[in-house]
Amino acid sequence: MSTLPADDAPAHQPSTDTASTHKVPDAGAYPPVLLAEKLSKQVTSGERSLNILHDLSLSVAAGESVAILGKSGAGKSTLLGLLAGLDTPSDGELTLFGQPLSRLDEDGRAALRAGRVGFVFQNFQLLPTLSALENVLLPLELSPRAGEDHVAAQWLERVGLGERTGHLPKQLSGGEQQRVAIARAFVTDPELVFADEPTGNLDPDTGAQIIDLLFTLNREAGTTLILVTHDHALARRCDRCLRLANGKLEPFEPVSANGGGNE
Amino acid sequence: MSDLNWRLAARSLRRDLRAADVRALFIALMLAVAASTMIAFFLDRLERGLERQAGQMLGGDLVLEQREPFSAELRSTLEQAGFVLSDQVELVSMISRGDRFQPASLKAVDDVYPHYGVSHVDIGNGTEQIASGPPVGEAWVDPRLAQLIEIELGDRVQVGQTELTISGIIEREADQSGGFGNFNPRLMLNTSDLEATGLVQPGSRIEFELLAAGPPAALEQVQGLLGELRRAGVDVRDVRVDRPQLGNALQRAESYLGLAGLAAVLLAGVAVAMSTRRYVERHLDTAALLRCFGASQYQLVMIFTLQLLGLALAASVIGALLGLVGQAVLLWLLTSFLPMTLPPPGIMPLWLGIFTALAVLVGFAGPTLLRIKQVSALKVLRRELDPLPPSAWLVVGVASIVFGGLLWLYSGSLPLALALLIGGAALLGVLWLVSSLLLSGLLKGVQRLSGKSEWSQAFRLGGRQLARRKQAGLGQLLAFSVTFFAMAMIVLVRGDLLTTWQDQMPDDTPNYFAINIQPSERDAFEDAVAPRVETQSTLYPMVRGRITGINGQTPRDAVPPDARGDNSLRRELNLTWQAEVPEGNQIVAGQWFTSAGESQGFMREVDATPISTNEITPISMEDGLAQRLGLGIGDELTFSVGGDTIATRIESLRSLNWDSFTPNFFIIFPPGVLESFGHSYITAFHLPDVEQGLIRQLVSDFPGVSLLNVDAILGQVREVLTQVTRAIELVLALVLLAGISVLYAALTASRPARAHESGLLRVFGAGTKMISRVQGAEYALLGFASGLMGAVLAELATAALYLYWLELTPRLHWGLWVMLPLGGALLIGIIGHVLSYSLRRQAPAASLGLLGEA
Known part of the structure; x- marks a missing residue:
């Protein structure tokens, strides 16, 4: 993998403006895929109420890849949950694919996700009782493209697991499991893919391969990618880097060194 | 989806x-x-x-009984519903052989008999299981009758105006619903011979029975008809309702x-x-x-x-x-x-x-x-x-x-x-x-x-x-x-x-009932039995009486319509008197007679004639019967006993265990009322196997006493x-x-x-x-x-x-x-x-x- 997506888009280095005014080439005329306005999230633990996110705004254009960095405990997972519509904000509005989520109920948000949002998780989240193929089929069957089973097999082929479709997750290595998860994320031809520390549970070599695969597929499919990580090297390959600190997102320039320092 | x-x-x-x-x-x-x-x-x-077993004991799934022959119309209705019918006629008549006479309980059965089960009969080759009644011209008798008039297989006996050949000794009848009502020994004959006997005359006491066997659906279909029959005074026994309790x-x-x-x-x-x-x-x-x-x-x-x-x-x-x-x-x-x-x-x-x-x-x-x-x-x-x-x-x-x-x-x-x-x-x-x-x-x-x-x-x-x-x-x-x-x-x-x-069923559960013990034989019978048996119930006096009135009305009018054909109203009941509540009985309502004891004793000494008719005798009734007849504490019953009328009032209801293999009574009088009427005694005892010889002795010493062996039922x-x-x-x-x-x-x-x-x-x-x-x-x-x-x-x-x-x-x-x-x-x-x-x-x-x- 000599050509890295990050090299192709040097123009998309983080701007100083994290708000909705941010311009994305080729997509400026279109509404953003994801638009967060003044999101807040409070949780009450015991008697104290904790502000995890505060007045956070973000706009992500179609085809853009955004990395969100942050220390452990900064609320990265909380933010990802909010952005994907898995959780509801205490305050503010999130608009996904032009639909304000506050107007949708839990089922409405789920229906909005079906087939249009893909996920890659740190711990893979493959169902242990389903084979690789069946795991990939899962989101496909929940999407409008249900029944196109051959697509799932093609995606396994693309991630290099064409020979292992019948294997159960526990028969696969960590890297292979994450490949299955990536195939599963892209199988529905989603408009938006969320990746939560996709290399967090993998050794560096395997992690690098997985990242290459993820970015290649993302570029080929023209998918919007939101990546949550603490790995600077990984973040640098995205069009834009943001850092989550004190409940807000701020522009950030990852360290350029190989595998950089941990944020 | x-x-x-x-x-x-x-x-x-x-x-x-x-x-x-x-x-x-x-x-x-x-x-x-x-x-x-x-x-x-x-x-x-x-x-x-x-x-099915209940049907066997009853003789059919549906048994109708009345004093006159059943109409052809009723027969065809039942047959259309899917029943197979069988006729039986029961009556008591004197039979004789030479100069020996004996009243016997006659049962005439047709060719369909029995619907279910088999009879155990000795026709000369030991006891066999036979699924039919005696052929035309022949009769079967129970061993007691054979003994009483000294007959053997092949002998001829006079039954009414005809003679029948004894071709079998009945150990057990296929249908066993007879109970203790029949004191007289059994003679079973074929219905075809009945007319020749000349015993079926208008006015004679004859029970006509129609035994029907059929599927539950048939029984279901005629339920309405059964209600009508009951109200008309026919005794209706439905296998599902009147199942003899096992x-x-x-x-x-x-x-x-x-x-x-x-x-x-x-x-x-x-x-x-x-x-x-x-x-x-x-x-x-x-x-x-x-x-x-x-x-x-x-x-x-x-x-x-x-x-x-x-x-x-x-x-x-x-x-x-x-x-x-x-x-x-x-x-x-x-x-x-x-x-x-x-x-x-x-x-x-x-x-x-x-x-x-x-x-x-x-x-x-x-x-x-x-x-x-x-x-x-x-x-x-x-x-x-x-x-x-x-x-x-x-x-x-x-x-x-x-x-x-x-x-x-x-x-x-x-x-x-x-x-x-x-x-x-x-x-x-x-x-x-x-x-x-x-x-x-x-x-x-x-x-x-x-x-x-x-x-x-x-x-x-x-x-x-x-x-x-x-x-x-x-x-x-x-x-x-x-x-x-x-x-x-x-x-x-x-x-x-x-x-x-x-x-409930200890080894010494009574296996013999002795019925029809005359007062004069009572002490001798007890002396003969007591030393050789393991357990014996009290000797209960027994008087036959009929309910003739309930609360001033005829019984038919006083009871619920469905109870009009009840056996207790159609037949004589076995009445007894006791000073104490019999063992195994429990008073469930009212009070057992207590205070009257003294005056009764006094009366017995002074006046042996039946008590005056204007006095009301307290009685105790079995709660099941009271329920069937719709009666309770305070209801007044008139009994006809030996031509006299006795006015009574129900003062207590008893529950009793019908499985107890001891004599049980629907109605118990206090002492001092029934003694002057003709009565006999009944008792039950357990005879050990080694003492079986006693039975032979009892039969010859007390020829009038009926001995009923319930070993078979007990065993079952x-x-x-x-x-x-x-x-x-x-x-x-x-x-x-x-x-x-x-x-x-x-x-x-x-x-x-x-x-x-x-x-x-x-x-x-x-x-x-x-x-x-x-x-x-x-x-x-x-x-x-x-x-x-x-x-x-x-x-x-x-x-x-x-x-x-x-x-x-x-x-x-x-x-x-x-x-x-x-x-x-x-x-x-x-x-x-x-x-x-x-x-x-x-x-x-x-x-x-x-x-x-x-």
């Missing part, structure tokens, strides 16, 4: 079949269905078999089987609840992921419901097949008692079984399953984000309602179901509280163990583990308590049932009890099996947590021995506490059951209080120990990882 749900459900079910909780769920449901269908199939067929014993056995079935269902329910909890926990991740990929709550519920439904259907089909096999085994155990031609098993029990499986699933798994719906998609990012477990009240509440419904369905009694349910709910509340206290107490006690020995260390650690998972421990404690309770109850009731049966009842006992043992085994399935399910449910703990212990350096001891100690503590709780529950529940359902006397079971806690500790200790064997063998990393795999 539903297509998708099916596909997802089917796919995951196929994979899931390997999971322990799904297996436990499957086994529990299968056992519930097997138990309920087996028992339902069996009871269904037993019921129909008993009906005894309370069998009814109790049926209740017991029903109870055992319910216990098995309850146990399976507990197992289902336990394994569903684990199943749901295991699938929360799946649900969250599906939610993440855009599945709606409805879809989630559908996917998992379909999966469990598929499981339930598979389990119920296999369970029903097992039930079918099981009932065949039960029947096989009972073959010698049941008629061979039992109807094949019906389809109803199968539906009942499937319905039971679904009900158990909905009731015991439903609320827990709904938890899946509430899972948040966010759980994919944050593992700890599990939806709240359903409230214990909801789970227990729904399970109780469903189980109450099943109780209702199975017992057919809403009040019983409600009482059991409310009692059960209250008990469960108390149980929860007590077990919570018990567990804390026990755990505190264990922590005080200061010994340095390995075992006290094991108990301290095991207790601490239990304390750490207090909520889960409490759930298990409850589950085990209910399990032990159900198992103990089934064992207890079985034991008490068998003991009661043995008490004993045989029934033995076989039903065997059936009960089989059902008991099934219940115990269900109990073990609960243990399996419960241990499966707690496997991951225990794996984690033993993994930790191992990391800290505990050896296999130590871990196995700690686990054994934990299980033993749990088993001990649940055994104790189970004992409390079982004792309370059996007491209630005995009082209200089985009608036995409750008693304390001391053994239970020792056996259950110790046995529980041992059983759970051993089973848990064995089941967790593989866990102890695991490397710590693997068992620690088990938790994460979820």
